[in-house]
Amino acid sequence: MQEHAHILLIDDEKNYLLVLQTLLEDKGYTVTALNDPETALAFLHESEVDVVVTDMKMPKLTGQEVLQHIKQFWPHLPVLIMTAFGSIESAVEVMKYGAFDYITKPFSNDELLLSINNAVELAFAHQQYYLLQQELKDRYGVHQIVGNSRAIRDVLALVDRAAPSRSTVLIAGESGTGKELVARAIHFASPRRDKPFVSVNCMALNAGVLESELFGHEKGSFTGAVAMRRGRFEQADGGTLFLDEIGELSLDLQVKLLRVLQERRFERVGGTEEISVDIRVVAATNKDLTKLVALGQFREDLYYRLNVVQITLPPLRERREDIPLLVAHFVDKVLEENSMGKKSFSNEALNYLTGYEWPGNIRQLQNVVESCLVLVPTTIITVDDLPAEIRDEESQFKSAVDLLPFPLDLADTLNKIEAALVRRSLVRADFIQTKAAEYLGISKSLLQYKLKKYGIAGH
Ligand SMILES: Nc1ncnc2c1ncn2[C@@H]1O[C@H](COP(=O)(O)OP(=O)(O)OP(=O)(O)O)[C@@H](O)[C@H]1O
Numbered sequence: 124m125q126e127h128a129h130i131l132l133i134d135d136e137k138n139y140l141l142v143l144q145t146l147l148e149d150k151g152y153t154v155t156a157l158n159d160p161e162t163a164l165a166f167l168h169e170s171e172v173d174v175v176v177t178d179m180k181m182p183k184l185t186g187q188e189v190l191q192h193i194k195q196f197w198p199h200l201p202v203l204i205m206t207a208f209g210s211i212e213s214a215v216e217v218m219k220y221g222a223f224d225y226i227t228k229p230f231s232n233d234e235l236l237l238s239i240n241n242a243v244e245l246a247f248a249h250q251q252y253y254l255l256q257q258e259l260k261d262r263y264g265v266h267q268i269v270g271n272s273r274a275i276r277d278v279l280a281l282v283d284r285a286a287p288s289r290s291t292v293l294i295a296g297e298s299g300t301g302k303e304l305v306a307r308a309i310h311f312a313s314p315r316r317d318k319p320f321v322s323v324n325c326m327a328l329n330a331g332v333l334e335s336e337l338f339g340h341e342k343g344s345f346t347g348a349v350a351m352r353r354g355r356f357e358q359a360d361g362g363t364l365f366l367d368e369i370g371e372l373s374l375d376l377q378v379k380l381l382r383v384l385q386e387r388r389f390e391r392v393g394g395t396e397e398i399s400v401d402i403r404v405v406a407a408t409n410k411d412l413t414k415l416v417a418l419g420q421f422r423e424d425l426y427y428r429l430n431v432v433q434i435t436l437p438p439l440r441e442r443r444e445d446i447p448l449l450v451a452h453f454v455d456k457v458l459e460e461n462s463m464g465k466k467s468f469s470n471e472a473l474n475y476l477t478g479y480e481w482p483g484n485i486r487q488l489q490n491v492v493e494s495c496l497v498l499v500p501t502t503i504i505t506v507d508d509l510p511a512e513i514r515d516e517e518s519q520f521k522s523a524v525d526l527l528p529f530p531l532d533l534a535d536t537l538n539k540i541e542a543a544l545v546r547r548s549l550v551r552a553d554f555i556q557t558k559a560a561e562y563l564g565i566s567k568s569l570l571q572y573k574l575k576k577y578g579i580a581g582h
């Protein structure tokens with residue numbers, strides 16, 4: 124990997140430049156050698172360079188000016204400065220301006236190579252970090268939240284408005300509705316995106332462990348506390364702390380959390396030193412916190428502290444129009460992740476998916492889509508391939524019925540549904556009335572009566 128590094132060499136002495144270039148190229152580096160610092164800066168604006176090595180004393184621009192220019196545009200690009208023997212002061216000066224290192228002429232080849240090697244390693248580490256950051260943003264960005272229902276568009280608008288501030292956000296919604304996805308989207312849409320997103324599940328741990336998990340502990344504060352440990356609050360400094368399943372927090376810890384939210388300060392378990400943090404808190408719950416407040420299981424003051432911005436994720440069955448979009452999204456994702464060829468759900472199968480109740484919401488939908496794609500060998504997944512509970516006929520009615528708006532006129536609505544079914548049966552039966560009646564489970568004469576009633580042409 125190191126060998127592919129691109130090094131930009133800047134020195135006004137052409138001969139010396141050539142010597143260095145040959146030395147570095149022999150080591151396998153790609154080298155661009157330029158004797159004019161202004162040309163070199165122009166070159167930097169057009170090319171990808173991993174490390175810059177520049178002379179200090181040059182006629183047009185000094186090494187220090189080159190350095191300052193570079194730091195302004197590419198703060199992470201390592202710059203190595205070559206200074207003449209005896210100019211230690213300016214060497215100290217350039218380090219202050221962010222040079223990666225300096226070496227004093229005359230230096231040995233090994234000295235130069237070692238320093239360049241270190242600079243390349245640093246440059247690659249930064250690039251790696253940057254790529255990872257990008258990948259995280261891609262994976263958890265707002266655009267990963269699929270859906271076009273009114274409800275989801277409202278959620279996205281709220282995420283947009285809430286993200287730039289430090290306001291605490293409370294996300295409510297049934298299990299699997301996307302609470303964590305939204306919490307991450309808020310973080311990655313916020314100015315804190317380059318700082319940590321730290322997640323704590325308040326249910327997974329008992330109260331004692333959770334306290335030291337959140338606040339950290341001092342060495343010796345309890346049996347087993349063999350070393351000082353920073354808690355999640357400290358780890359999240361500058362970033363976002365995601366408190367999942369907040370409804371499970373014990374009353375005792377609720378008091379402590381309230382204090383941190385009010386004062387942004389706390390002590391580690393067994394410690395006396397006050398630690399202050401800059402965090403944004405996002406909490407999530409699948410419980411109705413107002414009910415817990417009424418039952419005395421959740422502190423009212425904490426509830427109001429958390430509930431500054433509230434985002435409620437509706438269950439999937441209340442926004443069925445998102446289901447086809449989500450299915451398409453998960454199909455693409457699973458096929459790509461498993462390098463599988465094209466596969467899809469038949470229209471009828473998709474209708475069943477749209478009609479199902481989805482008690483486990485999007486997570487359950489995702490699992491069903493994935494297992495069908497992986498387990499069904501044919502390229503088209505049909506109704507017969509779906510899990511039994513989804514094939515249940517009842518759910519078909521529900522999906523149709525869920526699309527009807529309230530308030531409605533019951534008799535009128537039932538008539539419209541009946542008329543629509545009669546029409547569909549006729550079309551399916553190619554207008555053979557005996558067959559259409561069979562489809563509907565009624566006699567031919569009753570069908571004819573209904574055709575007349577609804578003014579439907581029977582042929
Ligand atoms: N709108 C959406 N678009 C695409 N994927 C989604 C959406 N909502 C949720 N998901 C996916 O569904 C799965 C469940 O979401 P998530 O873990 O955020 O739910 P949750 O509400 O935190 O659930 P739980 O209460 O069970 O912890 C995740 O894989 C997530 O990526």
Ligand SMILES: [Mg+2]
Pocket residue numbers: 302303367
């Ligand atoms: Mg969750």
